[in-house]
Amino acid sequence: xxxxxxxxxxxxxxxxxxxxxxxxxxxxxxxxxxxxxxxxxxxxxxxxxxxxxxxxxxxxxxxxxxxxxxxxxxxxxxxxxxxxxxxxxxxxxxxxxxxxxxxxxxxxxxxxxxxxxxxxxxxxxxxxxxxxxxxxxxxxxxxxxxxxxxxxxxxxxxxxxxxxxxxxxxxxxxxxxxxxxxxxxxxxxxxxxxxxxxxxxxx
Numbered sequence: 565x566x567x568x569x570x571x572x573x574x575x576x577x578x579x580x581x582x583x584x585x586x587x588x589x590x591x592x593x594x595x596x597x598x599x600x601x602x603x604x605x606x607x608x609x610x611x612x613x614x615x616x617x618x619x620x621x622x623x624x625x626x627x628x629x630x631x632x633x634x635x636x637x638x639x640x641x642x643x644x645x646x647x648x649x650x651x652x653x654x655x656x657x658x659x660x661x662x663x664x665x666x667x668x669x670x671x672x673x674x675x676x677x678x679x680x681x682x683x684x685x686x687x688x689x690x691x692x693x694x695x696x697x698x699x700x701x702x703x704x705x706x707x708x709x710x711x712x713x714x715x716x717x718x719x720x721x722x723x724x725x726x727x728x729x730x731x732x733x734x735x736x737x738x739x740x741x742x743x744x745x746x747x748x749x750x751x752x753x754x755x756x757x758x759x760x761x762x763x764x765x766x767x
Contacts, residue, residue, distance in 0.1 A: 565734055579634070622760060629749070638744045642705035645752040646698070650674040652759040656686055659766045675699060686762060694728055694755055697721040701748050713740045725751040 573585035589597060615623050625648055632640040657677060661668040667684065671677040678695045681687040700721035704711060713719055722743045726736050729751045737743070 566732070618764060619760070622756075626753070633745050633749055636741060636745070638711065639705050641744070641749060642702045645749065645756075646674065646702045649695075649698075649752065649756060649759070650677070652756055652763065653677045653681060656681060656759055656763050656766070657684075659763055660684060660686060663766070686766075687759070690728070691755065691758065694725070694751055697724045697728070698748070698751060698755070701725075701744075705744075711740060711744075713738050713743070722747050729754050 571585070573589055574582055575586050577583045577586065588594065625644075629641060629644045629648075632644060653674060654677060657671070657680060669680060671680045675695060678687065678692055682689060682692050698721075700717060704715065704718045708715075711718065719738070723736060726734070726743075726747050730747055734746065
C-alpha cells in the first residue's frame with residue numbers, strides 16, 4: 565500500500581496475517597501490551613449494520629469468492645466473478661427492458677450485454693474498458709494452466725485495471741498472486757457493486 569494504515573490485530577481474524585500479528589503481539593515480540601484503557605480504548609459495542617434483503621445474496625457471494633481468493637484458487641475466482649457479473653448485467657438489462665420493452669434487443673455473451681448497456685446509457689465507457697481488461701484476465705485463467713506475470717497480455721490487462729481502479733491505494737507489484745487477489749478481484753468487485761447499485765436505482 566502507498567501509505568500506512570492503522571491495523572487492528574484480532575485473535576479470530578479471518579486472515580492468517582491478522583491472527584499471526586495478534587499472536588506475535590501477545591507473545592511480547594513487540595514489547596509489553598498496555599493495559600486496556602476504558603476511557604480511550606476501543607469499545608466492544610461495535611454496531612452491526614443489517615444487510616438489506618436485496619443485498620443478502622450478494623453478501624454471501626462475496627464471502628464465497630473471498631474464500632476461494634484466500635486459497636489462491638484463481639481459476640475458481642475468475643469463474644465465480646464472471647458468472648456473477650454476467651448475472652448482474654443480465655439483471656440490469658432485464659429491469660431496463662421491463663420498463664422499456666420496445667428497446668429490447670437480444671445479447672448473448674457477457675461482453676455483448678455490456679456493450680448493449682453502454683448503448684442504452686446504463687453503463688459508461690470506463691465500465692466497458694474495465695470489462696475488456698477483465699475479459700483478458702478471465703480468458704487466461706479459464707484456458708491456460710501456467711499463469712505467470714511473464715505473459716505480456718495478462719500483465720498489460722492487470723496493469724490497466726490497476727491504473728483504472730487501484731493506483732491511489734496500491735503500488736503496482738509484478739507478483740501474479742498479488743495482482744489476481746487484489747487487482748483483478750478488486751476491479752470485479754467495483755464493477756459488481758456499481759452494477760448492483762444501478763439495478764436498485766432503476767427499480
